[in-house]
Amino acid sequence: MAETASDLRAQLEPPPLIEGRHDDGTLNKTLNDFVWRRPPRGWLALLLLGMAGTGVLFTAITITIARGIGMWGNNIPVGWAFGIINFVWWIGIGHAGTLISAILLLFQQKWRTSINRFAEAMTLFAVMQAGIYPILHTGRPWFAYWMIPYPSTNSIWPQFKSPLMWDVFAVSTYFTTSLLFWYIGLIPDLASLRDSSTSRRARVAYGIFALGWRGSARHWHHYKIAYLLLAGLATPLVLSVHTIVSWDFALSILPGWHTTIFPPYFVAGAVFSGFAMVLTLMIPARRYMGLKHVITARHLEAMAKVMLCTGLIVTYGYLMEHFAAWYSGNPYEQHVFFVTRPRGPYAWAYFTQMFCNVIVPQMYWFRWARRNVWTLWVGAVLVNVGMWFERFNIIVTSLHQDFIPSNWAMYYPTWVDFSLLFGTICFFGTLFLLFLKFLPAVAVSEVKELNHELHGHRGHPGAEGAHP
Amino acid sequence: MKRFVLGEFEEPHACVVAVRRLRESGVGGLDAYSPHPLPGIEDALLLPRSKVPLVALTGGLLGAIGGYALQWYLNSIAYPITVGNRPQHGFWTNIPITFESGILIAVLSIFFGSIFGFFQLPRTYHAVFESERFRTASLDKCWVSAETEDEAALEELERKFREVGAHKVHNVVESV
Numbered sequence: 001m002a003e004t005a006s007d008l009r010a011q012l013e014p015p016p017l018i019e020g021r022h023d024d025g026t027l028n029k030t031l032n033d034f035v036w037r038r039p040p041r042g043w044l045a046l047l048l049l050g051m052a053g054t055g056v057l058f059t060a061i062t063i064t065i066a067r068g069i070g071m072w073g074n075n076i077p078v079g080w081a082f083g084i085i086n087f088v089w090w091i092g093i094g095h096a097g098t099l100i101s102a103i104l105l106l107f108q109q110k111w112r113t114s115i116n117r118f119a120e121a122m123t124l125f126a127v128m129q130a131g132i133y134p135i136l137h138t139g140r141p142w143f144a145y146w147m148i149p150y151p152s153t154n155s156i157w158p159q160f161k162s163p164l165m166w167d168v169f170a171v172s173t174y175f176t177t178s179l180l181f182w183y184i185g186l187i188p189d190l191a192s193l194r195d196s197s198t199s200r201r202a203r204v205a206y207g208i209f210a211l212g213w214r215g216s217a218r219h220w221h222h223y224k225i226a227y228l229l230l231a232g233l234a235t236p237l238v239l240s241v242h243t244i245v246s247w248d249f250a251l252s253i254l255p256g257w258h259t260t261i262f263p264p265y266f267v268a269g270a271v272f273s274g275f276a277m278v279l280t281l282m283i284p285a286r287r288y289m290g291l292k293h294v295i296t297a298r299h300l301e302a303m304a305k306v307m308l309c310t311g312l313i314v315t316y317g318y319l320m321e322h323f324a325a326w327y328s329g330n331p332y333e334q335h336v337f338f339v340t341r342p343r344g345p346y347a348w349a350y351f352t353q354m355f356c357n358v359i360v361p362q363m364y365w366f367r368w369a370r371r372n373v374w375t376l377w378v379g380a381v382l383v384n385v386g387m388w389f390e391r392f393n394i395i396v397t398s399l400h401q402d403f404i405p406s407n408w409a410m411y412y413p414t415w416v417d418f419s420l421l422f423g424t425i426c427f428f429g430t431l432f433l434l435f436l437k438f439l440p441a442v443a444v445s446e447v448k449e450l451n452h453e454l455h456g457h458r459g460h461p462g463a464e465g466a467h468p
Numbered sequence: 469m470k471r472f473v474l475g476e477f478e479e480p481h482a483c484v485v486a487v488r489r490l491r492e493s494g495v496g497g498l499d500a501y502s503p504h505p506l507p508g509i510e511d512a513l514l515l516p517r518s519k520v521p522l523v524a525l526t527g528g529l530l531g532a533i534g535g536y537a538l539q540w541y542l543n544s545i546a547y548p549i550t551v552g553n554r555p556q557h558g559f560w561t562n563i564p565i566t567f568e569s570g571i572l573i574a575v576l577s578i579f580f581g582s583i584f585g586f587f588q589l590p591r592t593y594h595a596v597f598e599s600e601r602f603r604t605a606s607l608d609k610c611w612v613s614a615e616t617e618d619e620a621a622l623e624e625l626e627r628k629f630r631e632v633g634a635h636k637v638h639n640v641v642e643s644v
Contacts, residue, residue: 024503024608149542157547160539161554166564173572180579188606192503195603211583211590214597215605217487217500217509222586224505225520226578233524233578237571244564449504452480 015297017110017454022293024448028196031442034289035193039437042288047433053426060419064136071416078399078411083137085391086421088245089273090130090428091171092266092387095238096274097123098178101185102234111302113450114294117189117443118285119278120182125431126277127175129424134167136420163247170244177237181230184223187213188445242267249394256336256398259324265317272310272357273387275303279380283373285436294442297371304370307383311361314390318358336398345410346397349389356386470642472595473614473625474602475634480506483610486632488512490614493628497615501596501605523581524574531573536566598640 022030063071074081097119104112135144147168149158158165190210197203213219246266249257279300286295325337341350360382363369370376401408435441477483480502487500487509500509509515543549544556583589596602596613605611612634614625622639629637 028607149538155547157542159549159551160543160565161551161558161561163564166568169565169568169572173568173575176572177575180575184579184582188503192606195606211587212592212594213587213589213606214594214602215501215503217502217506217513218515219587220502220505221510221515222518222520222582225518226582226586229520229524229578230575233528233571233574237568240564240567240571247564445504452504 015301017114017296017298018447018451019293019296021455022451024451027294027448027451028192028444030290030293031444031447032193032196032440034436035438035440036196036198040288043433043437047430050426050430050433053423054430056419057423057427060416060423061132061136063416064420065141069137069139071414073411073413073417075409075411077402077407077409078396080137080395080399081411082413082417082421083133084248085388085395086424087130087133087137088266088391089388090126090133090424091245092242092270092273093277093384094123094126094130094174094178094274095242095267095270096278097121097126098174098234098238099271099274100278101181102231102238105228105231106235109302110450110453111299113446114291114442115278115282115299115303116446117182117185117439118282118441119274120178120185121432121435121439121441122274122278122281123178124175124182125428125435126274127171127178128431129428131171131175132424133420163244163251166244167248170241174237174241177230177234181227181234184227184230185443185446186439187211188215189440189443191215192444193440239267242270254398254402255325255330255332256341256394259321261317261320261324265314265320268310268313268317269387269390272307272314272361273384275307275310276380276383276387279303279307279376280384281432283377283380285441289436289441291442294447300373300376301367301370304364304376304379307380308361308364311357311364311383315358318354332403335401340401341393341397344397344401346393346400349392349397353386353389353393356382357390360386469617470595471616471619471622471639472642473616473622473629473637473639474596474599475612475629475632476601476604476636477610477612477634480504480610482633483612484508484512486629486634487612489632490612490628495614495625495628497613499613499615501602501611501613503606503608503610506610518586520578520582520586523585524578527577527581528570528574532566532570534573535569536562538569539565593644595640595642598643599638601636601638 069083072082074083097116100112100119101116101123105116135141138144138147146156147158147165158168160166187210190206191213194203194206194210197206243263243266246262250259250262252258282295283300286292322337325333328334341347360379363375363379368375369379396411400411475486477486483500483502484506487498488511491498491512491514498513500506500513502509539562540557543558548556550556596605596611602611612629614629616622616625626637626639
C-alpha cells in the first residue's frame with residue numbers, strides 16, 4: 001500500500017461538525033429556512049398520509065373504548081400483548097432523545113448540538129404514543145386518573161408497592177421533564193423566529209411562546225445553569241424510566257421475565273432502538289430540509305457507533321439470558337429459552353429479532369457502512385423492526401407457554417391491534433412533520449455558540465474542529 | 469421614566485470588552501444582549517453566582533421527602549392493603565417513586581423558578597424592543613444597554629458607547 005502520510009492523515013481526520021464557513025446571519029437563514037419556506041408538496045403529501053393514519057388510530061381507539069379490549073387479540077395466558085409491546089417500544093425510542101440532549105451534553109460531546117432538538121422532539125412524540133397504550137389497556141380508560149393519588153370520597157389510594165404504579169410516576173415525570181427541557185431550549189430560538197418574521201401573525205405567534213425573551217446576559221447567566229441542571233437531572237431519570245419499565249416484567253415470576261439482567265439490558269435496548277429511530281428520521285430530513293452543513297457525515301457516523309455499541313450490550317443481554325436459564329437448572333426457564341423461543345410456533349419472531357439486533361449492526365464495524373446513508377438507513381429501519389420483535393418475544397412468546405401445558409394458548413393479533421400500531425406510527429409522523437415545519441429543527445442558538453467556539457471570531461480560523 | 473442607551477456590536481468578543489470598559493468608566497445599569505451566551509460576560513458585568521442550583525436542591529429535597537411521606541401515609545395509615553402479609557410500610561418499594569418525585573419537583577422548580585423568578589418572564593413589553601433595530605439581538609448581533617433616569621446624562625452615555633466601539637448607538641424611552 002503506497003499511501004502517503006498526508007493521505008493517511010486525511011483518512012483519520014474526522015469529517016467536520018459544521019461544513020463550510022458560516023456566521024450567525026447565514027446560520028439563521030439556513031437553519032430556519034424550512035420554517036419560512038412555503039410548505040413543499042412532499043411535506044404536504046406526507047402530512048396528509050400521516051393525518052389519514054391518525055384517523056385510523058382514533059377509529060381504533062374509539063372501537064376499543066366503545067366495545068372494550070375484547071376487540072384486541074389478548075387472551076389468557078397472553079394477557080399483555082400488543083398494548084405493552086408497543087408501549088415499551090415507543091418509550092424505548094424516546095430514550096435516545098434524552099441521551100443525546102442530556103447525557104452527551106454532560107460528556108461535552110460537541111456533535112450532539114445539531115441533532116439534540118430533533119431528537120428531543122422525537123422523545124416527546126414517542127412518549128405521547130407510548131402513553132396511549134397502558135391507558136387503553138386499563139380497560140376503562142375514563143378511570144385512568146385513578147392511578148394518580150388524589151383525595152377522593154372513596155378514600156381509596158393506589159398500591160405503591162406495585163411496579164405498575166412506579167411506571168405511572170416514572171413515565172409522567174419523564175414526559176414532563178422532556179417537555180420542559182425541550183421548551184427551555186426552544187425559547188431563544190423562538191425569539192429569533194419572532195425577530196426574523198415578516199408577517200405580523202408569525203411575529204405574534206412566536207412572540208407569545210418566546211415569552212418576551214431578549215437574550216439578556218443576566219438571563220443567559222441563569223439559563224446556562226438551569227439547562228445544565230435539567231440535563232443532570234434528566235440523565236439519571238432516563239436510566240430510571242426504562243429500569244422501572246423492565247421491573248414490570250422482572251418482578252414477576254414468569255420464566256423469561258424473572259431475570260436480574262433486565263434493567264441494564266432494557267436501557268441499552270432503548271438507546272439502541274432510539275438511535276435507530278433518530279437515524280431513520282434524520283437521514284431523509286437533513287436532505288430535504290437542507291441541513292447537511294450542520295448534520296454532517298460526522299454525526300451519522302457517531303450515531304452508527306452508538307448503535308453498534310448498544311447493539312453489542314443487547315447481544316450480551318441475550319447471551320446472558322440464555323446462560324442464566326441453562327445454569328439455573330430450572331426446567332421452566334430452560335423451556336422458554338431453548339424450546340419455546342427458538343423452536344416454538346413463534347420461532348420466526350425469535351430469528352427476526354436475532355438477525356436484526358445481533359447480525360445487522362455488526363456491519364457498522366466497517367467505515368463504508370457508517371459513511372453510506374443507505375446502509376445506515378436500512379440498518380436503522382431493521383433495528384427498529386428487530387427491537388419491536390424483541391418485545392414481542394419477551395411478552396407474547398414467554399406468556400403463551402408458561403407453566404402447565406393445559407394453560408398454553410396461541411396469541412393472534414386482531415385488526416384493531418394492527419390499526420393501533422400503524423396508527424401511532426402515523427400520529428407520531430404527523431406530529432413530527434408539524435414540528436419540522438413550525439419550529440427550528442436544529443437548536444439555532446446552540447449551533448451559533450458552537451460555531452463561534454470552533455471558528456473563533458469571524459474570519460479567524462479557530463482551534464479544534466476547524467478545517468481548511 | 470426609564471431611558472436606555474443601546475449600542476450594537478458586530479462581534480461577541482467586542483461586546484464583552486465594551487461592557488467591561490463601560491463598567492470601569494463608571495456606567496451603571498448595564499446589560500448585554502446576544503443570540504447565544506457570551507463567554508466572559510459574567511465577569512464583565514460582575515454577576516453574582518446564580519441561585520438556580522439552590523432552587524433545584526430545595527425543590528428536589530422537598531419532592532423526595534414529599535414523595536416518600538405520601539407513600540408511607542397512604543399505604544400504611546390511610547389505606548393499608550395486606551398482600552401476602554407483607555409489611556405495610558415497605559422502605560425498599562418506596563424508593564422508585566421517591567426518586568421520581570424528587571426529580572419531578574426539582575425540574576418543575578428549576579423551570580418555573582427560572583422563568584418567573586430569575587428571568588421575570590413572560591412580559592409583553594420591554595423598552596429595548598422600542599428600537600426596531602434591536603431585533604438583531606436574537607439573530608446575529610450583540611447589544612449593550614445602559615439604563616438611566618436622567619435625561620441629561622444621555623449624551624454623555626452615547627459618547628461613551630461610541631468610544632468603546634458600538635457602531636450604532638441610540639436611546640429609547642420606556643413608554644409605560
